[in-house]
Amino acid sequence: MTGTVEPIPLLRGDRGAPRPPYAPAPLPGGADAPAAPRHGRPRVLLAPVTVTPGKPLTPSHLKGLFWVDVMYRATAQLADVTYRYSPTTYHPTDQTLGFWEYLDHTLGDTDYSQLSEEEIGELYVGYRADGRQTPVSALRPYLDAIEHHGWVHPSSARVLELWSAQYARLGMHDPGLTEHQPPGMTLDEVLDRLVPLGLCLDMREYGGPVYLDATRYGLPLRQIATAQGRPNYLACALRELVPLVPGYDEVVLLYDRELEPDYQLLQRVLAELGPVVRRVPVGRVPIDGQIRSARHGDWRGHSAGALLEALGADHGGPALRLGMRLYFIATLGPGDRQSFRPDLLRQCVVRAERMLGSYETPADAAAAEAGLTGFLERQRGDHAYVDPYRLTSGLLAKHRPAPVHELLPAVFL
Amino acid sequence: MKLSQDLLRAEAARRIRVARPDLAEEVDLSTATALSEVHARIQEFADTDGLLAVSVVRRFELAEWARATCEFAIGLAPERLAAWRGSFSRTIFLAGNPDNLGDRVRFDHIAEDGSAAWTGPAPAGASAGLRRLLKLFDGSRGLPPRPDTPVRIPKAIGPRHRPPVRRELYVATAGITVADCLVHLNHLLVEAVLDGLIAPGDTLVIRQMPRLAGLSGPYAALRVGAEREHPERLRAYACLSEETVGAAR
Numbered sequence: 071m072t073g074t075v076e077p078i079p080l081l082r083g084d085r086g087a088p089r090p091p092y093a094p095a096p097l098p099g100g101a102d103a104p105a106a107p108r109h110g111r112p113r114v115l116l117a118p119v120t121v122t123p124g125k126p127l128t129p130s131h132l133k134g135l136f137w138v139d140v141m142y143r144a145t146a147q148l149a150d151v152t153y154r155y156s157p158t159t160y161h162p163t164d165q166t167l168g169f170w171e172y173l174d175h176t177l178g179d180t181d182y183s184q185l186s187e188e189e190i191g192e193l194y195v196g197y198r199a200d201g202r203q204t205p206v207s208a209l210r211p212y213l214d215a216i217e218h219h220g221w222v223h224p225s226s227a228r229v230l231e232l233w234s235a236q237y238a239r240l241g242m243h244d245p246g247l248t249e250h251q252p253p254g255m256t257l258d259e260v261l262d263r264l265v266p267l268g269l270c271l272d273m274r275e276y277g278g279p280v281y282l283d284a285t286r287y288g289l290p291l292r293q294i295a296t297a298q299g300r301p302n303y304l305a306c307a308l309r310e311l312v313p314l315v316p317g318y319d320e321v322v323l324l325y326d327r328e329l330e331p332d333y334q335l336l337q338r339v340l341a342e343l344g345p346v347v348r349r350v351p352v353g354r355v356p357i358d359g360q361i362r363s364a365r366h367g368d369w370r371g372h373s374a375g376a377l378l379e380a381l382g383a384d385h386g387g388p389a390l391r392l393g394m395r396l397y398f399i400a401t402l403g404p405g406d407r408q409s410f411r412p413d414l415l416r417q418c419v420v421r422a423e424r425m426l427g428s429y430e431t432p433a434d435a436a437a438a439e440a441g442l443t444g445f446l447e448r449q450r451g452d453h454a455y456v457d458p459y460r461l462t463s464g465l466l467a468k469h470r471p472a473p474v475h476e477l478l479p480a481v482f483l
Numbered sequence: 484m485k486l487s488q489d490l491l492r493a494e495a496a497r498r499i500r501v502a503r504p505d506l507a508e509e510v511d512l513s514t515a516t517a518l519s520e521v522h523a524r525i526q527e528f529a530d531t532d533g534l535l536a537v538s539v540v541r542r543f544e545l546a547e548w549a550r551a552t553c554e555f556a557i558g559l560a561p562e563r564l565a566a567w568r569g570s571f572s573r574t575i576f577l578a579g580n581p582d583n584l585g586d587r588v589r590f591d592h593i594a595e596d597g598s599a600a601w602t603g604p605a606p607a608g609a610s611a612g613l614r615r616l617l618k619l620f621d622g623s624r625g626l627p628p629r630p631d632t633p634v635r636i637p638k639a640i641g642p643r644h645r646p647p648v649r650r651e652l653y654v655a656t657a658g659i660t661v662a663d664c665l666v667h668l669n670h671l672l673v674e675a676v677l678d679g680l681i682a683p684g685d686t687l688v689i690r691q692m693p694r695l696a697g698l699s700g701p702y703a704a705l706r707v708g709a710e711r712e713h714p715e716r717l718r719a720y721a722c723l724s725e726e727t728v729g730a731a732r
Contacts, residue, residue: 268580271580275624276661277622277660278578283579285583288616293618
C-alpha cells in the first residue's frame with residue numbers, strides 16, 4: 071500500500087451508538103470533516119456506489135472496485151483523499167433489509183459462517199424470485215438493530231468477510247468492509263438541512279413521499295423515502311454525504327451508468343453544499359452481450375472467487391493484481407460495450423507478468439518519487455483526482471513510458 | 484332543504500348542463516353511475532381537447548390554500564374562466580416547489596406564502612413540461628382537525644360588483660384525504676368565483692365536519708361526486724352556504 075494515504079475518517083455514530091476507539095474525535099461544530107489539508111494539497115472525497123453484501127462480486131463489481139482503487143491510490147500521491155465506502159450506510163434499504171428478513175423468515179436460525187458467497191447469492195436469487203412484499207413492521211427490528219447497535223445479519227457479515235479476503239488478494243485497499251461506519255445524519259437531519267435550501271420536498275405530513283428536488287436545474291423530482299419514511303439508496307447516500315462533503319474541495323462520485331439520472335441529481339444537490347462535485351460513470355461488464363443483475367444470478371461462473379481460483383493457479387499475486395487492473399480498466403474502458411472475455415483477462419495477466427519481470431528498481435529513489443508525482447500531475451487535467459483509465463492506458467503506451475518502478479507498487483500492486 | 488340522493492343527483496346534473504349544455508342533451512343524467520360516466524368523459528375531454536389548470540403544491544394548509552385558490556380564480560379573465568368550466572374546471576395537482584420553477588414556468592398566480600402556484604387553464608400541451616418535471620400530489624392522509632377558520636379574500640385583487648358577504652364553507656372530512664379535499668374544494672371555489680358567489684372582500688368561514696348530511700340549506704354551491712366505496716351513490720363533499728347574517732362586517 072502507498073504509505074502516504076490518510077486514514078479514513080470514521081464518522082460520528084448515530085445518537086447513542088458507541089464510537090470505535092480508533093475513530094478520531096468529532097471536529098468542533100459537529101461536522102464530520104477530514105483532517106486539515108497538508109500544505110495546500112486538495113482534500114478529495116471518493117464516494118463510489120456500494121455493492122450490497124448478499125452475493126458474490128461480479129466482473130461489473132470488480133471493474134468498479136478496481137477503478138476506485140486505482141483512482142484512490144494514484145490521487146493519494148497528490149491529495150488528501152478519503153475513500154468512503156460504508157456498507158453500514160446502505161443496510162437500511164429494502165434490498166438488504168428485505169433479504170435479511172426473508173432469510174430469517176424462511177431459513178430461521180442458520181449458521182452462515184461456512185457458506186460461500188455463491189451459496190449466499192443463491193439465497194438472494196431465491197429472495198428476489200419469491201417476490202414477497204415485506205411489511206414495514208417486519209423490517210423495524212432489523213432497522214433498529216442497524217441504527218442503534220451496528221448489527222449486521224450473519225449472512226451479510228459472512229459475505230463482507232469473504233470480500234475482505236478477496237480485496238486483500240487483489241491488492242485493493244479495504245475501505246472498512248467489516249467495520250461499523252454509520253452515516254453522520256438521520257433522514258430527518260438531512261431534511262432539516264436540505265428543505266430550507268429548497269432541495270427536498272417532504273410531503274409526509276399529507277401522506278406523500280419525500281422527494282429530492284433539483285427542478286431548478288430541470289431535473290425531475292425523485293422520491294427518496296416513502297410516506298412511512300422508508301428510505302431508498304439515494305436517501306441513504308444523502309445521510310452519509312450531506313454531513314461529509316462540506317469538508318472537501320472535490321467530491322468524486324463513481325457509479326454505474328444506469329444510475330446516471332440519480333447521480334446527476336446527487337451532484338447538483340451536493341454541489342450546493344460547497345465542494346466541486348465530479349461524476350465518473352463506469353459502465354458495467356456484459357456477460358455474453360447482456361447486462362444482467364444479481365437477482366438472476368449473473369455471477370455464476372464469473373464470480374471474483376471463481377476468477378481468482380482459475381488465474382491464481384497459474385500466476386503469482388503481483389501479476390494477478392496488475393493484470394486484472396490492466397483488463398478491467400485499460401482493456402474494458404469506461405463504456406459497457408465489451409462483453410467479459412476470460413481469455414483477454416488471462417492475456418492481461420500474462421502481459422503483467424512480463425512487465426513485472428522487465429522493470430528495475432532505479433538507483434535514485436528520490437528522483438523517482440519526484441518523477442512519479444510529476445507524472446501523475448499530468449494525468450489529472452482540470453480536476454483533483456487522477457483518471458484511472460488514462461493512467462492505466464498510459465502504462466501500456468510505448469511512446470511515453472510511465473515511471474513504472476514507482477507507479478506499479480504505489481498504485482497497481 | 485336537506486341533502487338527499489335526489490338533491491345530489493339534481494345538483495350533479497345541473498353542473499353538467501351548465502358546463503356542457505351540448506353534451507347534456509344526449510346523455511342520461513338520471514343515475515349516479517350515469518352521472519359519473521359523463522363526468523369522466525368531460526375530464527377526458529379536458530386532457531385532450533379542453534383546458535386544464537395545473538396547481539403546484541409545496542405545503543398545504545387548508546385556509547391559506549382556499550384563499551389562494553380564490554385569488555387565482557379571481558385573477559383569471561372571466562372568459563378564460565368560463566371556457567375552463569367547459570372542461571369542468573379540470574385541475575392537476577402536482578407536488579413541487581414554486582420557488583424552484585420560476586425560471587421555467589410563468590405562473591398565473593403564486594400564493595402569498597409561496598406554498599402553491601397555478602398555471603392555466605390552457606390546453607394540456609402547455610403544461611406537459613411541468614408535469615414531466617413534477618409528480619402528482621400524493622396526499623393520502625386525512626385532513627388535520629381545525630377550529631372554524633375565517634378566510635378573508637383581499638379586497639384589492641379585483642373589481643367588486645356588490646358589497647362583501649360572509650359565507651360558511653363546509654368541508655366533509657370522513658374518509659376524505661388531503662388529495663380529495665384539494666380536488667373537491669378547487670372545483671367548488673373556482674366555479675363559485677365564476678358564478679359571482681365569491682368576490683374580493685368576501686369572507687369564507689371554513690367548517691370541517693364528517694359528513695354534510697343534516698345541514699340545513701339552502702346552499703349557494705354544492706360539490707357532489709360519487710362515493711369511492713359506493714359508486715352508485717353520490718355524496719356532498721363541500722358546500723358554500725348562502726350569505727350569513729352580519730355578512731359585510
